Amino acid sequence: MKKLIILLLFITTGLNAQNTGNPGLSLEECIQLALDNNINLKRSHLQAETEKLNFRGTKSQVLPTINGSYNYAINKGRSIDPYTNDVIDQQFNYSNAGLRLSAQIFNGFELRNSIQRDRYNLEAAEAEKEATKQQLILDVTLAYFQVLNNRDLLNLAKLRLESTHQQTDRLKILNEQGEGNPADYTDIKGQLNNDQSAVIAAENQLEQSKLNLSSLLNMDSEVNVEEFQVLPEMDKYELSTEEIYSESLENLEVFDGQRLRINAAEEDVAVSRSLYSPEISLFAQLNTNYSSLASLLNETGTQIVETGQFINIDGTNYAVQANQGQFSQQDIPYFDQLNNNLSSVAGVSVNIPIFNGFRAKRSVALKKIQLEDARLELENTKNDYLQAIKQAHADMEAAYEDYYVLQEQVNAYEESYRVNEIRFGNGVSNIVEYIISKNNLDRSRINLANARYGFLIRVRILDYYRGV
Template sequence: MKLFLSSMVIIILFTIQDLKSQEFWSLDDCLNHALEKNIQLKRQELTSKISKNNFIQSLVDVAPDLAGFGRHNLSSGKTVNLEDYTYINTTFYDGYIGTQSQLTLFNGFQKINAIKQSKFNLLGSIQDIDRIKNDLVLNITGAYLQILFNHELLEVAKGQLEVSEQQVDRTSKMMELGRISKGELLEIQSQAAAEKLNATNAQNQLTLSYLTLIQLLRLDSIGNFRIIRPANLEMDKGVLITSVKSIYEYAEKNFPQIKSAEYNLRSLEKGFAIARGQRSPQIGLIGTLYSRYSELARDPFDPASTYAVNKQLNNNLYKQVSVNLSVPIFSRWRVQNRISNAKINVLDARYNLDQNKQILYQEIQQAHTDAIAALEKYYSSIETVESREEAFNYSQQKFNVGLTNSVDYNIAKNNLTRARSDLLQAKYEFIFKSMILDFYQGNPISL
């Protein structure tokens, strides 16, 4: 007795330790982790930062540029002395230094449109971040619910296996008493073996669903990872009250895939305006500040003294302001082709926006239809399960007293198993679709 108690204590301690080592994650835990670790999301955030840099650059491009230049020469041999234009043969140094600034006054509004285009690109990239987040939330939620569904399927399979194993024991005793034939026992044993396989398959499906979730979460292995199973999943039937049209109208105005497509269209429209601006004359303002020095130069006020370089630069200072006009006449059709391609891109962006709206509407319509169908199936499955349970209980009682054969008993049992599976499937199908509809209305997903 003491040995038995010691063994039980050891088993309980090991069980408690195993439970402590397991990590239980809620749906919120999974969503927060995925949003933090997802590579696609991180890459899109980097893309958005690049778009922000491009937008800042387009603002700065309106300002004038400024460049410095200079040159120092060491010459030897025959040349012309630029100071007095005499012919000399000697070794000397000279050079120049200066700065130049250019400002675009008009270029067909290309820079203004470039600012608007880069702004729309930035806004679109931000919406792409939200789009990836939404996709990730739906994928994680679907994987989480699939685990819950497979958990319950496994419990059904284990429950049916337990009933079959009990029936095998009962049938063996009945055969020993001569109340049934050996064939009846073999039939029941065969059913128990089949249900053991069903339980094994259900366990494998549960493991695979866990694998799907941990891959979305970018975890190393399944290990001790487990999800928290809610005590009671509510079926929010109120979500079906809202029509498909109303849900779509909200989603069209607020969902990132539509906003991203709209910003992409507006960006390409500005790109078209930029291309057309290349036909316009371009006017620019150029300012130049320049000076030179030479070893051969002489101070006009004191020719005998050394003419310092800094003094030469000050005395030789040259200033110039000019207006530059450029009129495009013929560019081998490059400008026209750019305009034509930009126009095509705008048309394609409009089609893309319409397609995204159509896809969004179809997704909402499909989710709404699936939710209604799942709810109807759920109610029908409840009635089916109740009738199958009564039929099975009746068949089991008849079999136990030898009034029915094992074939009819197994049929009743299998019908009950299928009915329970259909009920679970309808339940989780409705929960997931109703959560999608709720999500499209701007409500956060939660269990």
């Protein structure tokens, strides 16, 4: 493992660069670009922010609500005088203002459970954000290795083509001079076409892997990666599948996120059960009003007026007179009315559920189903990860063993090709033996490169599952 860590550090720093004019991006730079630009990661950040706002909104419900109201209107036609409560038929202006306070005291612990539920959802969203980040780093690393692998395969294909070109040129000269077997020249031309096709296929594979990496980085332009030489030493991976799986359960954020979602679902069941409980709340209200018809009568003095009655004294009628007060009408100012007409009310409200069409029962049953689904989702994820770990571990061990077998194979085919190339050049062997020897060497080199990168990729996957 120590050598593997050295290898990964070697990759990220881009040592032994071969192309200093265009060094390309290191693995570390690609990962940082992905963390800055990847759309899925940005969406996970938005989801976490949404859960944070939901949590804050739920917590704020413990505070009392205070609402004010105000209106001003003109009334025409038959109506009730808001000042005297008399029926009138005239135009007047009126205004109302009020202030209402409401505070919930008890509702079956719905609010407490809702706060706890949204807290779990917030923590789950944060864990899922980190899980998305971990997965993105792995995907970028694997895509980066795939570009390197395909680039090595392209270089091998070009070397094959160059070697075949040299033999083709030599046989062409011999064929033009009338020496040798003409079929050797046509056979080597056919091999040249195969090698040209292999280069085209390798270039396409490299382009596809670059496009995949560009997609993860959310970049429109083509991504060029660093030129470096991978260290050939590969250490055997010592951890078993059981050890890797045990670490994944403890360290991977994806499992933490799903456990928190289960906790949130359990709290959601408790929230639904609160529909069976009575709700108790306090309320208070302050009201006032204004009417343009409201007025005061002020006494301005008195005067003697006849009452319309008479008294008879000795046969003579005398009119009865009396003092009568004199008044003037004065409108009551707007703010004076608002101050004089103040009224307040305060009380306790109790809402007792008796029958609600089985809404509470259905709600609890639905939340229980969602809870069970969350538990099954966690078990399904565990099974998927266990199978993936077993597959990656088996592939890693196969690639490790295959690598050293292929190394011996490459050494053997290199010697065989060296001998057959000399023999063919001296006219001792035929073109068929040469092509077979060349193809064997080329295939073994390709398989060796695939085994090398296959091992490194599986090791990185297993490290991801361990959460390191």
